[in-house]
Amino acid sequence: MRVLVTGGAGYIGSHTTLALLEAGHDVLVVDDLTNSHAESLRRVATLAGRPAQFVEANVRHDDVMEATFARFLPEAVIHFAGWKAVGESVAKPLVYYRENLDSTLTLLETMQRHGCTRIVFSSSATVYGAGEPPLSEDAPTGATNPYGRTKLMIEEILADASVADPDLAVGVLRYFNPIGAHASGMIGEDPQGIPNNLVPYVAQVATGRRAELSVFGDDYDTPDGTGIRDYIHVLDLAAGHLAALDYIRDHAGYHVWNLGTGRGTSVFEIISAYERACGHPIPYQVLPRRAGDVARSFADPSKAKRELGWEATRGIDEMCVDSYRWQSNNPRGFTA
Ligand code: NAD
Numbered sequence: 362m363r364v365l366v367t368g369g370a371g372y373i374g375s376h377t378t379l380a381l382l383e384a385g386h387d388v389l390v391v392d393d394l395t396n397s398h399a400e401s402l403r404r405v406a407t408l409a410g411r412p413a414q415f416v417e418a419n420v421r422h423d424d425v426m427e428a429t430f431a432r433f434l435p436e437a438v439i440h441f442a443g444w445k446a447v448g449e450s451v452a453k454p455l456v457y458y459r460e461n462l463d464s465t466l467t468l469l470e471t472m473q474r475h476g477c478t479r480i481v482f483s484s485s486a487t488v489y490g491a492g493e494p495p496l497s498e499d500a501p502t503g504a505t506n507p508y509g510r511t512k513l514m515i516e517e518i519l520a521d522a523s524v525a526d527p528d529l530a531v532g533v534l535r536y537f538n539p540i541g542a543h544a545s546g547m548i549g550e551d552p553q554g555i556p557n558n559l560v561p562y563v564a565q566v567a568t569g570r571r572a573e574l575s576v577f578g579d580d581y582d583t584p585d586g587t588g589i590r591d592y593i594h595v596l597d598l599a600a601g602h603l604a605a606l607d608y609i610r611d612h613a614g615y616h617v618w619n620l621g622t623g624r625g626t627s628v629f630e631i632i633s634a635y636e637r638a639c640g641h642p643i644p645y646q647v648l649p650r651r652a653g654d655v656a657r658s659f660a661d662p663s664k665a666k667r668e669l670g671w672e673a674t675r676g677i678d679e680m681c682v683d684s685y686r687w688q689s690n691n692p693r694g695f696t697a
């Protein structure tokens with residue numbers, strides 16, 4: 362298929378673009394590089410043995426999107442492009458609503474004009490708010506910050522659009538906590554500034570870029586007192602996109618799937634796994650809880666297994682080994 366990938370230069374987008382190329386699809390990436398580097402796509406081309414086409418543009422720019430659709434004639438879209446930092450979204454809500462909602466509306470309008478009826482969207486487990494795990498797709502939703510609200514609003518926009526157009530096929534993927542990197546160590550997560558997320562931070566401590574990790578709370582009602590999450594290898598996540606694409610090829614309508622492992626891992630367990638991966642201790646200090654964090658979150662991933670035939674296959678040790686390989690080969694990310 363000809364697949365247009367928005368945000369394809371980013372962390373999850375670059376791994377998925379590689380998987381699409383490896384599976385024989387033709388790929389065109391639209392990315393404005395606000396949170397990524399074109400170098401990621403050059404490395405994807407090296408790994409795949411052929412490139413994705415690349416348009417450097419904001420998805421909100423409808424003239425560029427119009428020309429790109431007219432030229433590439435995509436049969437499906439995977440929509441990764443979006444701003445994703447929870448704390449930043451509280452400080453800059455209007456930027457988040459403008460970037461995330463406007464880009465989705467422009468994309469859907471352009472798809473409609475060109476008769477493109479398949480879209481896979483990057484949603485997030487953040488839409489479950491403080492729900493009790495295991496979280497299945499019919500668990501109550503409720504976001505606690507502007508970023509999460511953009512995901513919920515986009516899900517509703519997609520659901521409404523699919524009611525209005527019975528040919529539209531929508532796959533909403535609610536990712537849990539994506540970590541890890543391609544086993545080559547050539548592509549991976551390259552956060553700008555101080556990492557917000559646990560594993561990118563641990564990776565920078567492991568390679569000496571930062572002195573110590575802050576553990577946000579060890580007094581949760583969990584076996585070791587630290588927060589529990591469902592970490593999923595980014596390559597398993599990429600495979601989930603291909604499975605969803607396959608499914609919506611001949612299933613119109615609105616579909617939602619969790620992409621997680623169904624297993625919870627604590628912060629202390631992540632530190633131990635990372636120490637095994639890098640071969641030395643990870644210095645840390647325990648601080649108070651971070652505002653807005655829940656004690657435990659993990660998926661019920663059975664719907665994706667049942668309907669897509671997809672399940673995560675990689676464990677925490679492999680995730681940490683692959684993360685460390687990427688981080689130690691590229692201590693400054695793609696800019697080094
Ligand atoms: P990322 O920042 O690495 O990738 C997003 C890409 O989109 C970047 O390359 C950025 O330059 C680009 N972009 C952003 N807004 C754009 C716009 N309007 N037009 C064109 N390009 C734009 O993030 P990621 O971790 O790869 O996340 C991809 C998607 O998955 C996002 O929608 C994110 O909200 C969602 N998601 C991520 C996580 C996670 O923990 N990484 C979890 C759940 C959901």
Ligand code: WQD
Nearest residue numbers: 447485487557558559560562575576577588590628651654
């Ligand atoms: C994991 C655990 C922290 C950093 C976030 C978003 C969510 C989704 C994924 C996009 C928690 C603890 C963290 C640190 C720590 N993104 N921690 N020290 O909060 O589950 O989810 O990313 O959709 O929307 O909210 O992930 O990696 O930030 O935290 O102790 O320096 O690690 O308290 O228990 P989270 P995380």
